[in-house]
Amino acid sequence: MNFDPRYSGRNFSSVGTRPIRPDGVDKVTGRARYGADFNMAGQLVGRVLRSPHAHALIRKIDTSKAEKLAGVKAVITAKDLPDLTNGDAGMYDILDNCMARTKALYDGHAVAAVAAIDARTARQALKLIEIDYEVLAHVTDVDEAMQHHAPLINDAIFTEGLEEKPVKPSNVTKRSQFGHGDVHQGFGAADFIVERSFKTEQTHQGYIEPHACVASVNLDGTAELWVCTQGHFVYRQHCAQLLGLEASKLRVTSSEIGGGFGGKTHVWAEPVALALSRKAGRPVKLVMTRDEVFRASGPTSATSIDVKIGARKDGTITAAEATLRYSAGPYAGSWAEIGAMTAFACYRLDNVKTVGFEVLVNRPKTAAYRAPSAPMAAFAVESAVDELAKEIGIDPVEFRIKNAAQEGTRSSYGPVYGPIGIGPTLEAVKAHPHMKAPLKQNQGRGMACGFWFNFGGQTCVDLNIGMDGSVSLAVGTVDVGGSRASLSLVAAEELGIDYAQLKAVVADTSSLGYNDMTDGSRGTFSSSMATISAARNAIKILRDRAAQMWDIPVDDVVWEQGHAVAKGDKYGNLGKLSLRDIAAKSGTTGGPIAGHSELVADGAGVSFATHICDVEVDPETGATRVIRYTVVQDAGKAVHPTYVEGQYQGGAAQGIGWALNEEYIYGKDGRLQNAGFLDYRIPVCSDLPMIDTQILEIPNPNHPYGVRGVGETSIVPPLAAIANAVSNAAGVRMTHIPMSPPRILAAIEAERG
Amino acid sequence: MAGVAVSTVINGDAVEYLCQPDEPLLDVLRDRLGLTGAKEGCGTGDCGACSIILDDRLVCSCLVLGAEAEGRRIETVEGMAHGEKLHTLQQKFLEHAALQCGICTPGFLIAAKDLLAKNPDPTEEEIRFGLAGNLCRCTGYDKIVRAVQDAAQVMKGA
Numbered sequence: 001m002n003f004d005p006r007y008s009g010r011n012f013s014s015v016g017t018r019p020i021r022p023d024g025v026d027k028v029t030g031r032a033r034y035g036a037d038f039n040m041a042g043q044l045v046g047r048v049l050r051s052p053h054a055h056a057l058i059r060k061i062d063t064s065k066a067e068k069l070a071g072v073k074a075v076i077t078a079k080d081l082p083d084l085t086n087g088d089a090g091m092y093d094i095l096d097n098c099m100a101r102t103k104a105l106y107d108g109h110a111v112a113a114v115a116a117i118d119a120r121t122a123r124q125a126l127k128l129i130e131i132d133y134e135v136l137a138h139v140t141d142v143d144e145a146m147q148h149h150a151p152l153i154n155d156a157i158f159t160e161g162l163e164e165k166p167v168k169p170s171n172v173t174k175r176s177q178f179g180h181g182d183v184h185q186g187f188g189a190a191d192f193i194v195e196r197s198f199k200t201e202q203t204h205q206g207y208i209e210p211h212a213c214v215a216s217v218n219l220d221g222t223a224e225l226w227v228c229t230q231g232h233f234v235y236r237q238h239c240a241q242l243l244g245l246e247a248s249k250l251r252v253t254s255s256e257i258g259g260g261f262g263g264k265t266h267v268w269a270e271p272v273a274l275a276l277s278r279k280a281g282r283p284v285k286l287v288m289t290r291d292e293v294f295r296a297s298g299p300t301s302a303t304s305i306d307v308k309i310g311a312r313k314d315g316t317i318t319a320a321e322a323t324l325r326y327s328a329g330p331y332a333g334s335w336a337e338i339g340a341m342t343a344f345a346c347y348r349l350d351n352v353k354t355v356g357f358e359v360l361v362n363r364p365k366t367a368a369y370r371a372p373s374a375p376m377a378a379f380a381v382e383s384a385v386d387e388l389a390k391e392i393g394i395d396p397v398e399f400r401i402k403n404a405a406q407e408g409t410r411s412s413y414g415p416v417y418g419p420i421g422i423g424p425t426l427e428a429v430k431a432h433p434h435m436k437a438p439l440k441q442n443q444g445r446g447m448a449c450g451f452w453f454n455f456g457g458q459t460c461v462d463l464n465i466g467m468d469g470s471v472s473l474a475v476g477t478v479d480v481g482g483s484r485a486s487l488s489l490v491a492a493e494e495l496g497i498d499y500a501q502l503k504a505v506v507a508d509t510s511s512l513g514y515n516d517m518t519d520g521s522r523g524t525f526s527s528s529m530a531t532i533s534a535a536r537n538a539i540k541i542l543r544d545r546a547a548q549m550w551d552i553p554v555d556d557v558v559w560e561q562g563h564a565v566a567k568g569d570k571y572g573n574l575g576k577l578s579l580r581d582i583a584a585k586s587g588t589t590g591g592p593i594a595g596h597s598e599l600v601a602d603g604a605g606v607s608f609a610t611h612i613c614d615v616e617v618d619p620e621t622g623a624t625r626v627i628r629y630t631v632v633q634d635a636g637k638a639v640h641p642t643y644v645e646g647q648y649q650g651g652a653a654q655g656i657g658w659a660l661n662e663e664y665i666y667g668k669d670g671r672l673q674n675a676g677f678l679d680y681r682i683p684v685c686s687d688l689p690m691i692d693t694q695i696l697e698i699p700n701p702n703h704p705y706g707v708r709g710v711g712e713t714s715i716v717p718p719l720a721a722i723a724n725a726v727s728n729a730a731g732v733r734m735t736h737i738p739m740s741p742p743r744i745l746a747a748i749e750a751e752r753g
Numbered sequence: 754m755a756g757v758a759v760s761t762v763i764n765g766d767a768v769e770y771l772c773q774p775d776e777p778l779l780d781v782l783r784d785r786l787g788l789t790g791a792k793e794g795c796g797t798g799d800c801g802a803c804s805i806i807l808d809d810r811l812v813c814s815c816l817v818l819g820a821e822a823e824g825r826r827i828e829t830v831e832g833m834a835h836g837e838k839l840h841t842l843q844q845k846f847l848e849h850a851a852l853q854c855g856i857c858t859p860g861f862l863i864a865a866k867d868l869l870a871k872n873p874d875p876t877e878e879e880i881r882f883g884l885a886g887n888l889c890r891c892t893g894y895d896k897i898v899r900a901v902q903d904a905a906q907v908m909k910g911a
Contacts, residue, residue, distance in 0.1 A: 020847045027855030028843040030790020030830035034856055037789040119780075120773070206890050208794040208802055209856040258792070258856025259890050290795040481853040481891060642850040646892055650853065653893030677799035677888060685894040686878075686885040 001529050001599075003701045013561075014492040015705060018642045019499050021485035023256070032256045035212030035228030036287045043214060044073050044115040046276050046286035047122040048269065049129055050296060051104030051111050054138035054362040054670025055151065058104060058131060061112060065128040071121035074280035075129070077112045081275050084244050093331040095242050097365050098271045104133065105153065105330035106362050107671040108295025110268075115276040115284045138362040138670040142327040143304050145171040145361045153330050153360040171360040173328065176337040178413045179321075179353035186319025186351030190310025194388040198380040200719070200737040201663035202302040202327065205369045206654070206682045209258020210293045215273035216283035222249040223277075227270055230260040230478050231517025235267055236509045242271045243278070253508040254478045261654070262368030263298045265517050294675035299664060300369040301326035301335045302361075305380040307343075315394045317403045319351040320344050320412075324377060328358050329365035338373035341413035342716075343381050345451035346422050346608065348405045352412045362670055368519060370651060371452040371712035375658065375719050379737055382448035382720030387733060396724075397435070400449060400610075401426045421634025421698045422449060422608040428694055429610045434630045443616045443627065444729025450609045450716025454709035455520025456601035460513035461530035463491060463538050465593040469580030471495065473534075474507035475527045476515030481650075481711065482643035483523040489639055490528040490705070494535035496562030497579055513598050521709025524639055525700075526601035532704050538595025545589040546577045603702020604709055609633035611652065611717040617729040622745030624660055624726055630692045636700040636708030648714045649691040655718020657683045663738050761822040763788070764832025772819035779803045781819035782829065790830035790859045794888065801887030804860040805829050811867040813886075830859035833866065841911070842866055842904045851900035853891035860887050865901045873909055877902065 026032040063075040078101040085091040095101075100109045112129050116122035137151035144150055150171055158166045161175035187193060213227035223245055229235045232254040240247040257264060273286040288297065304325045311317045322343045326336035336356030343354050389399035404422045411417055429435060429447060439445060462474040473491050477483060484504040492499045516522070539559045546564030547554040552574075556567050563576040586593050614628040631648040638644040661681050665673045674680045699706025719737055726744065727733045732751040736743055756771035763786070772781045777796075782788040782805075791814055794800035798813040805814045806828040833840040842865050845851070852858045861884060868875060868883035875883060880901050881894070889897060 018850075021850070023855070024847045024852070025839070027852055027858050028830075028839065028846050028862060029834055030788075030859045032855055033789070034792065036783075036793065207854070207856075208800055208888055208890055209792065209854070210794070256856075257854060258794075259854045261890070287793075290797065290800075482850070642896075643853070646850055646853055646896060649893035649895045650891045654890065676797055677795050678797065682888060682890060683893075684885045684888065685898065686881040688881075688894055690898070691893045691895045 001533065001704050003699050003706050004704050012493055014489045014499055015637065015639050016641065017489065018640060019485065021482050022488060022504055023479065023484055034209055034256045034258050038214050038226045038255060039285065040214055040216055040283035043283040043285050044117060044280055045119045045122045046113060046115045046273050046284040047126055048110045048272060048292065049112040049126045050292065051100065051107060051109040052671070053104055053133055053135050054107050054140065055136040056104045057134040057136060058100060058102060058111060059134055060132040062130040063112060066114060066125040069121065069125050069128060071117040072114055072125045073117070073282060074115040074276050075112065075125065076275050076279055080279060081242060081271060084242065091241060094238060094267060097331065098268060106364050108292065108364060110272065110296065113272050113276055115280045140361050140363055140666045140670055142302050142325050142359050142361060145359050146325060146357065153362060157360065172357050173332040173360060174358045176340055176356045177354065178340050180410065181351030183319040183321045183351045183353045187310045189312065189318045191313045192388060192391045193308065193310040194384045194391060195308040196384050196387065196735060198305045198307065198383065198735045200303045200376040200379060202299050202363065203369070203658050203662045204294055204298040204680065205261040205263035207259025207261060207263055210288040210290060211269050211297060212287040213270050213273050214283055214285045215270065215277045217274055217278040221245065223274060225250065225252045225270060225274065226255055227252060228255045228257045228264060230257065230264040230480060230519060232478065233476060233509050233514050234517050235270055238267045239271050239274055243274050251508055251510040254506055257478055257480055260480055261370045262372055262519060265519050266367050268297055290677065291675045294680060295672050296364055298367050298369065299364055301328065301366050301373065301376070303376040305376065307380045307384040309384050309388050311388055311392060313392065315392055315399050315402045317347060317349060320347065320349050322354045322381065324354065325357045325359055326373060327361045327363060327366060329363050330360055331365050333358055333366050335366055335373045339377040342374040342451055343377035344412035346405060346449045347403045347412065348409045349412055354412065370654065370715045374450065374452055374716045375655060378448065378450050378716045379719035379723060382717065383723050386724045397426060397430045397447060401430070417606065418701050419698055420606055420608060421696055424696050424698060425608055425610040425632045425634060428632045428696060429612055432612065432630060434612045434628060439614065442619060442729055443614060444725045445612065445614050446721045446724025446728060447610060447612045448717040448720035448724060450713055452521065452607050452713040452716060454525065454604035454607050455522045456526050456604040457516035457522055458514055459526040459530040459601050460515050460598045461527060461534045462512055463531065463534040463595040465538060465579065465583050467583055467586060469583040471497065471502045473502055473504040473531065474512055475504060476507055476512045477523045477527045478518045479506055480518050480523065481647060482640060483527065485643060486524045486639040487527050487531050490531045491535050494532055495539065495579060496560070521607065521711040522601065522604060525604050525703065525707050525709045528639065528707055529601045529703060530597040530599055533597035533599060534595040536595070537597065538593060541593050542579060542582050545582045545586065545593065548589045549577065549585060550574055605636050605700030605702060607634060607708050607710065607713040609713045609717055611721040613721040613725045615722060615725040615729055617726055617744060619748055622741035622748065624739060624744065626656055626689060626722070628689055631714060632694040632696065633710065633713055634696045634698045634708065635710045636703065637697055637706040638695045639707060641695060644695055644710050645693045647710045648693040651712065651714025652691050652718050653683055653688060655715045656688065656722060659719045659722040659737055659739060661738050661740060757820040759820060759823045761825055761827060763827045764829060774820055776819045777815050778817040778819045778822055779814040782814060788829055788831055792856055792859060801864060802857050802860040804863040804887065806863060806867055811864055830862055833862060841907050845900040845904040849896045849900035849903065851892065851896040857887060857889045861889065861897055869905055869908060874905060
């Protein structure tokens with residue numbers, strides 16, 4: 001659906017307002033039901049046994065003692081999840097990750113599970129399972145894993161994407177390359193070249209709600225699953241395939257979700273809970289502990305990135321090159337590939353080349369985390385851009401403006417851009433009072449840009465009009481941050497009714513057609529497109545019913561501001577029929593009134609942001625405080641501006657945690673040493689300042705209102721913006737994220753000599 | 754293990770239950786009494802999602818035993834609204850969009866209620882430190898702090 005130019009400068013009546021969200025009261029009164037807040041009659045408690053080793057052969061599992069414990073109703077191992085993946089390598093990896101088949105591949109890898117009458121019995125049973133491991137050499141560091149002598153994690157992996165087919169297996173699963181022009185020639189034309197290497201450590205999405213589900217498999221081959229997920233339709237497909245169920249007979253209901261950020265797009269516990277339920281013949285509730293969440297779910301890639309950028313004296317970039325190595329956990333992924341695509345996406349470049357390497361390590365399987373892979377690439381590139389601007393002697397904002405991508409620019413990853421927001425965000429930053437505010441001693445300012453593709457995808461919406469004229473909107477994209485509010489606004493806008501006349505719900509998999517997950521910032525973008533389409537379909541029926549009530553041709557009926565209006569002087573006496581008037585008569589004019597829409601939401605508009613950050617670094621301790629932070633981002637059209645601001649602020653806060661604090665710390669034994677919120681410290685209220693936001697609206701040409709996704713881009717610039725600020729404050733270039741106090745102190749001391 | 758009989762008061766109502774001696778109060782509230790407003794985010798007292806007020810003291814209910822509630826008073830998020838009227842903090846959290854996913858919200862509301870009971874006119878810094886025991890991963894805290902500031906102003910004037 002294309003942007004309707006008539007909406008340019010149009011005064012929307014609902015879109016752009018800030019009403020209270022429809023799920024709000026439930027959430028402030030404690031009534032909202034999340035993953036762990038649901039129970040079924042006769043349910044058992046499921047618990048998972050996990051490998052204490054980073055890499056080990058599983059020689060034998062003896063579950064007999066656990067099975068004999070009173071109160072234990074089922075014990076399962078990989079044998080109870082037979083391989084039904086039929087050659088689908090991606091699904092096989094998911095299966096193996098849910099329950100290790102022959103080898104434990106990371107500390108925390110599931111190896112067995114029990115269902116018992118209560119948690120205490122289940123915990124006891126886990127202790128009675130005996131496993132004979134043969135511990136193997138392991139590797140957890142991304143650079144070490146690429147070395148020839150590194151322990152091999154999977155000897156069936158041969159690097160894809162090389163010119164010559166390799167003869168030896170490797171931990172590098174894939175090489176990918178993007179770009180155009182001739183970087184060699186480009187660097188030859190440069191007056192200044194900056195070349196740097198960067199590292200970022202692994203972080204977790206850190207959603208406050210652990211993974212939780214209740215699974216019930218019946219004897220007739222039907223099943224139900226209640227689960228916190230970003231995509232219940234995708235979970236249904238994956239679980240059905242892994243369990244050998246028919247998808248339509250597995251009804252998956254998405255609970256309220258207590259944060260996901262990409263981490264709840266992957267199944268872990270759900271197939272295990274279903275297998276336990278099938279074996280025990282009773283419903284099973286399975287809730288991960290926080291320790292399990294850290295050890296076995298999430299996290300993002302750790303990375304090692306080399307960047308080289310050259311520019312002429314006048315500030316024109318002549319060439320840009322990056323090599324990006326991303327850890328994938330023990331299974332193949334495309335994380336470096338995404339990093340390689342996004343790295344230079346903000347710039348207009350004649351000569352650009354990026355190469356990505358996917359690297360296996362003995363860590364949990366990498367999962368998506370908000371604009372996955374982009375923040376690390378942006379950290380490396382935007383740090384080098386800042387350094388280059390300094391070398392040339394040009395203001396870093398001006399340098400970026402001079403080289404920013406524009407409409408018509410061929411992006412570094414291939415496509416040619418339509419109207420985009422990178423230039424406008426930079427101009428807004430240049431004009432922002434934050435850039436002119438004075439700084440004190442030990443304080444520094446940094447800024448950086450970020451890009452994210454945004455996704456569209458398969459989407460389905462039902463809009464049903466009750467006989468009282470109230471409207472229910474059933475959507476299939478899980479609401480992770482207020483989309484029921486934004487979609488209600490869109491439906492109200494189209495129908496011309498009051499927001500309060502609508503109620504939006506997230507429908508279960510048996511009540512609505514397939515929907516892709518809420519990922520790629522697609523929730524409001526794609527479901528609003530389907531909602532507009534469904535509402536317009538309903539309006540057709542409403543007009544038809546009005547025509548019947550008036551006994552005039554439907555072509556003479558138009559829909560205006562929530563009313564059917566008869567067009568033309570000859571109908572002067574007819575007045576108007578409201579949606580309520582028409583709905584009240586629906587029983588005698590043709591039955592229920594509804595609008596449906598099934599579509600692939602193509603054309604998600606790319607998204608850009610520029611952030612400004614002020615920090616204060618204590619030169620004695622290396623501790624950093626963020627003292628001011630500003631986000632400028634293009635939303636296309638902000639449907640519910642308060643929740644758009646919320647997305648900007650939340651992404652910035654996560655980026656601040658990643659930049660300064662958060663990291664997975666592995667011991668020499670390959671075990672995770674900080675699997676808890678005490679030692680893996682995410683930002684708390686007293687760590688942060690207010691986060692100012694500025695919403696720009698550059699319409700997406702592929703959406704009727706111009707909407708772009710807004711959820712993810714906000715986490716892309718912070719690592720670099722803060723690194724640039726810290727580098728300016730401390731007087732030394734920081735190249736390793738997180739910039740924890742010991743790292744900053746070491747850098748300051750090294751600089752002092 | 755034999756159960757422990759406990760008599761306590763929850764949100765003003767007398768409540769009796771049996772629990773195991775090693776059972777956290779959070780599990781009693783959620784699994785035995787159906788009060789699932791308090792959430793388990795960590796089970797180790799680090800996230801504050803299970804915050805309750807126990808005899809006028811803000812605690813993580815995952816770190817209190819069910820048996821310890823004997824003879825005491827418990828306030829949970831389920832007791833904040835009165836009839837059809839939301840507590841001012843609840844109303845301000847809605848108005849300021851101080852929640853996205855909402856899993857941390859019950860804990861924040863309880864912690865904020867405790868904070869304002871002890872300090873009716875907190876500075877921004879006092880709010881930030883007062884709520885530092887509660888983790889939120891969605892909002893960046895900005896709108897939470899503003900909601901508490903606004904609620905404090907309204908409650909002072911009431």
